[in-house]
Amino acid sequence: MRSPRGLLRLIMLSNRDPEARLALLARNEAIRISLNAANKVDALVSVLREYGGKKVLVFTQNNELVYRVSRSLLIPAITHLTPKAERELILKSFREGRYRVIITSKVLDEGIDVPDASVGVIMSGTGSSREFVQRLGRILRKVSGKRAELIEIVTSDTTEPRASYRRKRSIDGGMR
Amino acid sequence: MKGELRPAYAGSEHVPLVDMISGILKGSAGRRRGEVEARIREVEAHGDYRMVRGFYDIMLAYCTFEPATALDPAPLRDFAFARMSEIGNYDQDTAVAVIKEGAKRFGIKEEEFRSAMWSDLPENQVLKAFRAPNPEDVIKEYNFRAVSSILLRSAYIRFWVSDRWKDALWAVKRLGLMYQLEGSSITVDGPASPLSSTRAYGLAISRLFYFITRAEKWWLEAGLAKGSRVLRASSDDPISSGTGEVTFDSEVERRFYRSFASLGTGWGIRREPEPLRAGSYTIIPDFLFEKGGIRVYMEIVGFWTPEYLERKFRKLSELKVENLIVAIDSANYRGKIPQIAGRMIVYRGVPDAYKVKALLAEIERPLRDELMKRAMSVKVAGDHLSVSEMARENGLPEDIMREALTKARPEGYVFDGSNLIGPGLAEALRKDIIALKTEDAEAAIELLKKRDIEATVSTLVELGLKVEWRGLEARLIL
Numbered sequence: 001m002r003s004p005r006g007l008l009r010l011i012m013l014s015n016r017d018p019e020a021r022l023a024l025l026a027r028n029e030a031i032r033i034s035l036n037a038a039n040k041v042d043a044l045v046s047v048l049r050e051y052g053g054k055k056v057l058v059f060t061q062n063n064e065l066v067y068r069v070s071r072s073l074l075i076p077a078i079t080h081l082t083p084k085a086e087r088e089l090i091l092k093s094f095r096e097g098r099y100r101v102i103i104t105s106k107v108l109d110e111g112i113d114v115p116d117a118s119v120g121v122i123m124s125g126t127g128s129s130r131e132f133v134q135r136l137g138r139i140l141r142k143v144s145g146k147r148a149e150l151i152e153i154v155t156s157d158t159t160e161p162r163a164s165y166r167r168k169r170s171i172d173g174g175m176r
Numbered sequence: 177m178k179g180e181l182r183p184a185y186a187g188s189e190h191v192p193l194v195d196m197i198s199g200i201l202k203g204s205a206g207r208r209r210g211e212v213e214a215r216i217r218e219v220e221a222h223g224d225y226r227m228v229r230g231f232y233d234i235m236l237a238y239c240t241f242e243p244a245t246a247l248d249p250a251p252l253r254d255f256a257f258a259r260m261s262e263i264g265n266y267d268q269d270t271a272v273a274v275i276k277e278g279a280k281r282f283g284i285k286e287e288e289f290r291s292a293m294w295s296d297l298p299e300n301q302v303l304k305a306f307r308a309p310n311p312e313d314v315i316k317e318y319n320f321r322a323v324s325s326i327l328l329r330s331a332y333i334r335f336w337v338s339d340r341w342k343d344a345l346w347a348v349k350r351l352g353l354m355y356q357l358e359g360s361s362i363t364v365d366g367p368a369s370p371l372s373s374t375r376a377y378g379l380a381i382s383r384l385f386y387f388i389t390r391a392e393k394w395w396l397e398a399g400l401a402k403g404s405r406v407l408r409a410s411s412d413d414p415i416s417s418g419t420g421e422v423t424f425d426s427e428v429e430r431r432f433y434r435s436f437a438s439l440g441t442g443w444g445i446r447r448e449p450e451p452l453r454a455g456s457y458t459i460i461p462d463f464l465f466e467k468g469g470i471r472v473y474m475e476i477v478g479f480w481t482p483e484y485l486e487r488k489f490r491k492l493s494e495l496k497v498e499n500l501i502v503a504i505d506s507a508n509y510r511g512k513i514p515q516i517a518g519r520m521i522v523y524r525g526v527p528d529a530y531k532v533k534a535l536l537a538e539i540e541r542p543l544r545d546e547l548m549k550r551a552m553s554v555k556v557a558g559d560h561l562s563v564s565e566m567a568r569e570n571g572l573p574e575d576i577m578r579e580a581l582t583k584a585r586p587e588g589y590v591f592d593g594s595n596l597i598g599p600g601l602a603e604a605l606r607k608d609i610i611a612l613k614t615e616d617a618e619a620a621i622e623l624l625k626k627r628d629i630e631a632t633v634s635t636l637v638e639l640g641l642k643v644e645w646r647g648l649e650a651r652l653i654l
Binding site for chain 1: 268
């Protein structure tokens with residue numbers, strides 16, 4: 001910092017500036033989301049224990065969460081940042097059974113590259129739209145028939161459970 | 177009165193803020209991008225966060241981020257994922273054990289393995305170098321972007337440039353924007369006008385802004401879609417002027433030109449002819465087709481709406497601008513293509529040269545019939561007339577004049593395709609040639625040329641002389 005006096009002036013300015021306050025609030029929100037994410041990773045651990053041995057596809061549209069899970073549980077991740085070659089390698093390894101679990105923020109295109117997962121896990125959060133969940137349901141149904149299971153991880157202290165309830169009604173009955 | 181909208185320009189009072197961000201970047205060499213951005217966010221909380229974010233985004237162009245390690249992360253990841261899957265216990269303790277195993281396998285430290293595994297993610301790349309820009313430039317660039325972002329929400333943009341107007345004009349054209357030229361200013365329909373592909377159109381608009389600001393002096397006025405507020409900006413504002421090179425995608429024009437030229441239509445094709453002016457209204461065609469004095473223009477319109485096309489065709493018919501083909505791109509419009517009177521072709525990718533050829537023939541037919549009628553009524557008087565002179569004197573294309581004379585040869589005249597020779601002169605010439613007493617056709621042609629007749633072998637035949645070909649040589653049979 002070249003001018004500490006400049007910073008001081010800015011801090012003073014921010015007392016009067018509603019936008020600066022908004023930015024502070026946004027930071028607090030980010031911290032809350034991050035705590036929330038830690039709980040979700042724990043929940044995912046127990047889901048994976050319960051479904052040990054089955055092929056599991058984990059979805060969330062939150063990229064940060066994808067990499068957080070990938071890093072802490074060593075689960076291969078597919079996002080828009082994944083190079084094409086690596087994406088193909090991950091899907092191939094999943095089909096062949098070298099990888100049992102994958103996590104992705106992309107709904108994989110229907111028809112091609114559909115991995116034969118029997119369990120789908122949605123880690124909901126900001127950005128998981130209803131269309132996303134419906135499409136996911138279709139993909140899993142198509143691949144695994146009636147035995148596909150769809151699990152949604154929600155946190156209880158937010159508005160998420162209500163959103164999830166609405167979603168379940170919109171996916172048809174074959175799913176749990 | 178319309179409300180005026182002034183963007184929140186950055187000014188010299190923001191130099192300390194720019195310096196502060198610059199200082200953070202200077203002091204962040206070797207840090208991960210994620211860390212750098214966390215430090216920037218600290219500043220955001222204390223200043224105008226939009227400016228902080230904006231200045232940082234601009235300064236990113238002066239930063240070089242690279243992965244911290246030369247180790248390829250892909251095999252490390254593959255090892256960890258496959259091993260984790262093999263063990264099958266998805267929990268943090270197992271993950272730690274797998275990383276330990278991987279580090280041993282690849283002969284590196286655990287911590288190294290952990291960081292190298294994700295070193296290619298943008299947030300993990302480290303700041304290798306930062307060249308601090310001039311704060312004034314950052315501020316001007318910020319203002320450039322501030323105006324651009326308003327232009328993206330505008331219903332129209334009217335602008336004027338003091339120089340390089342041709343550049344701005346062609347920018348409007350090549351970017352496929354919907355425009356109207358009246359007087360000395362140019363009005364462009366904004367992306368907020370009803371249009372399906374607003375993102376691509378918005379991008380084109382901000383590139384146009386780049387060309388506007390390149391002029392010595394300029395002004396623009398943009399009307400916001402909602403409400404009647406108007407943004408005014410000019411070269412007097414602290415806004416950076418377009419520097420460097422922005423290239424157009426003129427691939428469509430280039431490819432159409434090539435496919436049309438290789439079709440062999442008999443039409444000449446020229447790119448970027450001069451603008452067509454009709455009153456105060458100007459049209460900038462992309463191509464000019466020419467054939468025997470007939471001129472047809474073509475304009476390629478990348479972005480359009482039915483309302484825009486209607487307006488354009490109405491204007492054209494009011495101004496009696498005929499012979500203009502409008503090619504519209506169907507890719508940027510999702511609705512039903514409207515049926516609008518006028519010569520229009522719809523294309524996707526590149527306009528079809530065959531369709532254009534068919535349209536040209538359609539335009540040519542009545543014009544040709546009209547010209548032919550005039551050519552047929554040309555009065556012939558004199559001993560020797562050349563077709564090119566007759567065409568010139570009567571303002572007719574040569575091929576039409578020739579065709580008319582072939583169809584209806586004037587009574588008693590000899591016609592060889594280029595010359596009309598009266599009965600008296602024809603007889604005299606025939607006698608002179610016979611008097612040469614030569615078999616050499618070249619000598620006979622020479623004689624005619626001396627009398628100002630651009631003759632060929634067919635002239636001799638038409639004069640009633642017998643010609644026989646021996647190989648490539650014509651001989652007179654006396």
